[in-house]
Amino acid sequence: MTRLRGSWTAAAAVTLFLLSGCAQQTAAGAPSPGPAPSDSSSPPATPGPEDALVLRVSSAGGFVPPHLLLGRLPETSVYADGRVIFNGPVPAVYPGPALPNLQWGTLSPANLRQLLDKAVAAGVKPGTDFGQPGVADAPTTEVTVVTADGKRxxxxxxxxxxRPDDPQLTKAQQQARKKLRAFVDQLGDLTTAMMTGEPQPYRPVALAAIAQPWVDPGDPTGRPRSVPWPGPALPGEKLSPTVDPTCVVATGAQLDAVLAAAADATANTPWVWENASWSVLLRPLLPEETGCADLKAAR
Structure with a gap:
């Protein structure tokens, strides 16, 4: 999903930003302000070289409902200018909040280089064999790293x-999985420790809303409170001919209105648009994403 303009490549973007020290930070060393909201008539900004993805940990596949698959966020995304966007902690309550707790911070060029080296050392390189364990319907953890040698x-x-000792895995495969899992499990603490300041809430320039007709979940506490939908007209465009969920994108003033309304909403909230109730999964778009089409590649 990475998009670059002109003759840029991801490796070239990494090299430039590492050499020039363009990690975003204030004079005090704290992360610079997040992306500013666009006006009500402007589309999301076109991704540039600084939005080139250099490290990502994400999940693919697994036994997941279509709307959750389409709206699934990567665990961690790191960009060429040192920005890190990751999933923060969420309260252990049911139903959960309507908005994911995305956080962001900034790495210095030296720490960014160190982080990429750690990913390669953990096995993100050609020839690493993780095997096929005897587990059905589980997701695949994918790790992408971009260095001067290219994308892996x-x-x-x-x-x-x-299981670490799954009999369908060889000793070498078990060891490779152990190294990768240690890197993935430690990545959150690692990036936080490397940041130039405290993590901040991530405010997107655009927010995708994945919608489908609301169905009463049968909550014993009763029907959740309905909330008027303040975003673009529902249901929006179909993301796939084989699945029901549709998608719209809120920017500018509509984005502000959705974020404000979602502050007190939950994952089960019925959103009302033109006398119909909708279940809406709110998915902040990441720097390299520009619209619903980017979610169609979800696996």
């Missing part, structure tokens, strides 16, 4: 679900 992506099925 590896995938480990059931990285967290499989």
């Amino acid at each position: 992506t590896v995938g480990a099925v059931a990285l967290r679900e499989a």
